[in-house]
Amino acid sequence: MELALAHPAIKAFMCGSLSGTCSTLLFQPLDLVKTRLQTVQRTMQPGSGRIGMVTVLLNVVRTERLLGLWKGVSPSFMRTIPGVGLYFSTYHSFKQHFFQEKNPGALGAALLGGGARTVAGIVMLPVTVIKTRYECGRYRYRGVTEALRSVCRTEGPAALYSGMMATLLRDVPFSGIYVMFYSQMKTSLPKEISVSASAPLVNFSCGVLAGVLASLVTQPADVVKTLVQVNPQLRTADAVRCIYVEHGLKGFLRGAVPRSLRKTLIAAMAWTIYEQMMAYIGLKS
Numbered sequence: 350m351e352l353a354l355a356h357p358a359i360k361a362f363m364c365g366s367l368s369g370t371c372s373t374l375l376f377q378p379l380d381l382v383k384t385r386l387q388t389v390q391r392t393m394q395p396g397s398g399r400i401g402m403v404t405v406l407l408n409v410v411r412t413e414r415l416l417g418l419w420k421g422v423s424p425s426f427m428r429t430i431p432g433v434g435l436y437f438s439t440y441h442s443f444k445q446h447f448f449q450e451k452n453p454g455a456l457g458a459a460l461l462g463g464g465a466r467t468v469a470g471i472v473m474l475p476v477t478v479i480k481t482r483y484e485c486g487r488y489r490y491r492g493v494t495e496a497l498r499s500v501c502r503t504e505g506p507a508a509l510y511s512g513m514m515a516t517l518l519r520d521v522p523f524s525g526i527y528v529m530f531y532s533q534m535k536t537s538l539p540k541e542i543s544v545s546a547s548a549p550l551v552n553f554s555c556g557v558l559a560g561v562l563a564s565l566v567t568q569p570a571d572v573v574k575t576l577v578q579v580n581p582q583l584r585t586a587d588a589v590r591c592i593y594v595e596h597g598l599k600g601f602l603r604g605a606v607p608r609s610l611r612k613t614l615i616a617a618m619a620w621t622i623y624e625q626m627m628a629y630i631g632l633k634s
Contacts, residue, residue, distance in 0.1 A: 368622035369433025378418035379611035424480035462528025475509035519570030556617025569601035
C-alpha cells in the first residue's frame with residue numbers, strides 16, 4: 350500500500366523512522382563517547398585522574414580506528430528505526446485521540462511527550478540494553494546477535510529489562526519537558542515564520558533550546574541507567590548509592606556534554622525531519 354493511502358498512524362511511524370535513521374547515523378559517535386565516559390571510571394585505579402570527552406574520543410580512534418566511533422550503530426538502528434517510529438506514531442495517535450485542538454497547552458504537550466516515550470521505551474528496552482553493553486567496551490561481543498545470545502544464556506531474559514526504572518525516569522521526563530518547551534516556543538512564534546521557507550531552521554532552533562534544558566534535567570538518570578545495564582547485578586538504588594560514594598554529586602553529571610549534544614541534536618533533527626515529512630504528505634504533526 351502506498352504511503353498516501355496508509356493509516357495516519359502508519360504514516361507517522363514511517364516519518365519518524367526516517368527521521369530517527371538520519372539523526373542516529375550522524376550522531377552515533379557522541380552516544381558511544383557518552384557510554385564510555387560513564388563506564389570507564391569504574392575500571393580505573395584510584396588517583397588516575399579525570400578522563401574527559403576528548404581523551405575518550407582520541408582513544409577510540411587510536412585503538413579502534415575512525416569507524417570505531419560508529420561501534421554500536423547496528424543496535425542503535427535496531428532501536429531508533431522502530432523506536433522513533435513507534436514514538437511518533439504513538440504521539441500522533443494520542444494527540445488525535447485526546448486533544449481536539451491543534452496546539453495542546455504546556456501540560457498537555459508534556460503528557461503527550463511523556464506518554465509516547467513510555468510506550469516506546471518499554472517496547473524497545475531490550476535493544477537499548479544490548480546497545481549499551483555493545484558500546485561500553487567491557488564485553489567482547491563480536492556482534493549484536495552474539496551479545497543477545499550471551500545475555501540470555503548467562504543472565505536470563507530478565508536481564509534484557511535491566512535498568513527499566515532508570516530508563517523511564519530518564520526518558521519520560523526528557524520527552525515531556527522537550528515536547529512542552531518545543532511546542533510552546535513554536536506556538537509563540539508569528540504564524541508567518543512557521544509557514545515560511547525558513548520553517549525547518551526555526552523548528553531546529555526551537556528543538557535545540559528545548560533539548561538543552563531537558564538533557565541537563567535528566568542527566569543523573571542516564572548515568573544510573575548506564576551503570577545498571579552494564580552491571581545488571583546492581584539495582585537502581587544501589588547504583589545511585591555507588592555513584593555518590595565513589596564520585597559524589599559530580600558523578601551524576603558524567604557524560605553530560607556528549608549526551609546533551611547528542612540528545613539535543615538528535616531530538617531537534619528528528620522533530621524537524623518528522624514535521625517536514627508530515628507536512629509533505631499532508632498531515633498535521
